[in-house]
Amino acid sequence: MENSKTAFRDYLQLEKKYSPHTVNAYLNDLISFETYIKTVFDSDDLLNVNYSLIRSWIVTLVDAQISNTSVNRKISSLKSYYKFLLKTKQIAISPLLKHKSLKTPKTLQIPFSEKELDEVLNFITYPEGFEGVRDKLIIDLFYSTGIRRTELIHLKMLNIDLSNATLKVLGKRNKERILPLLPNIASQIKLYLTERAYLERITDNDIFFLTLKGVKMNDSLVYRLINSYFSNVSEKVKKSPHILRHTFATHLLNNGADLNSVKELLGHSSLASTQIYTQSSLFELKKVYGDSHPRNKK
Numbered sequence: 001m002e003n004s005k006t007a008f009r010d011y012l013q014l015e016k017k018y019s020p021h022t023v024n025a026y027l028n029d030l031i032s033f034e035t036y037i038k039t040v041f042d043s044d045d046l047l048n049v050n051y052s053l054i055r056s057w058i059v060t061l062v063d064a065q066i067s068n069t070s071v072n073r074k075i076s077s078l079k080s081y082y083k084f085l086l087k088t089k090q091i092a093i094s095p096l097l098k099h100k101s102l103k104t105p106k107t108l109q110i111p112f113s114e115k116e117l118d119e120v121l122n123f124i125t126y127p128e129g130f131e132g133v134r135d136k137l138i139i140d141l142f143y144s145t146g147i148r149r150t151e152l153i154h155l156k157m158l159n160i161d162l163s164n165a166t167l168k169v170l171g172k173r174n175k176e177r178i179l180p181l182l183p184n185i186a187s188q189i190k191l192y193l194t195e196r197a198y199l200e201r202i203t204d205n206d207i208f209f210l211t212l213k214g215v216k217m218n219d220s221l222v223y224r225l226i227n228s229y230f231s232n233v234s235e236k237v238k239k240s241p242h243i244l245r246h247t248f249a250t251h252l253l254n255n256g257a258d259l260n261s262v263k264e265l266l267g268h269s270s271l272a273s274t275q276i277y278t279q280s281s282l283f284e285l286k287k288v289y290g291d292s293h294p295r296n297k298k
Helices: 002-015 020-041 051-063 068-087 114-122 130-145 149-153 183-197 219-230 241-254 259-266 271-292
Strands: 166-170 176-180
Touching (some): 002 020, 002 068, 051 068, 114 219, 130 219, 130 241, 149 219, 176 259, 219 241, 241 259
């Protein structure tokens, strides 16, 4: 069984080209299910599992008050595993063939307003020196390019092309895309590079965004950074890098950008992924319509 899991891990890494974080999540879900059937059913045979065992696990997860979204993610990991076993002819039929995902509530993520972005970028006070310059650039880069948090963290020095005012991003499944840089972003990058050069010690020399200690930033640091600055200007519940990405897409659509262009900038593989951002644009459109239409004033 260990050989099967090792082969599955290699499949996710090498063929599907998933990130290490995603691969670990899939394997942890698989191990969690394996532990469950061993504890409850005294079996460790993942190849001969039937749906009733999986359903029993789902019930246990729901009873433990794990959200439907999290349960669906765990089952998605199992689906991928059994698809892999089918592909490698280790099983003849997937036990999840007729499984239907649990219902999850549709939540509309509220983007920051243009006023909130203006306040964060132009009116609040940033720390002096390296960290202040870095923090403002990070916020502006999220907002002006829509890149993902993990894409920003893994940006390399060679990804920045100031002569052509472009940024090369390595997205999901190692898909590259080139993003344009606004003139004010290029200026901020030059200032950041000057401050970066004065760091006493740099360990991760090829990485663009560093901590004061000269090492690559991590997920939680970037999240805390965004949350901290936007807490000064916004009362929204969610204040995260993803909301900034959402804001980027929403503001583009509100100002006339076409959906296909936004899809390319975000690095989505299909329009379906991008269309979630039109919900906020529709809300804004309804507001403008309600405020402006003559029939609404009678």
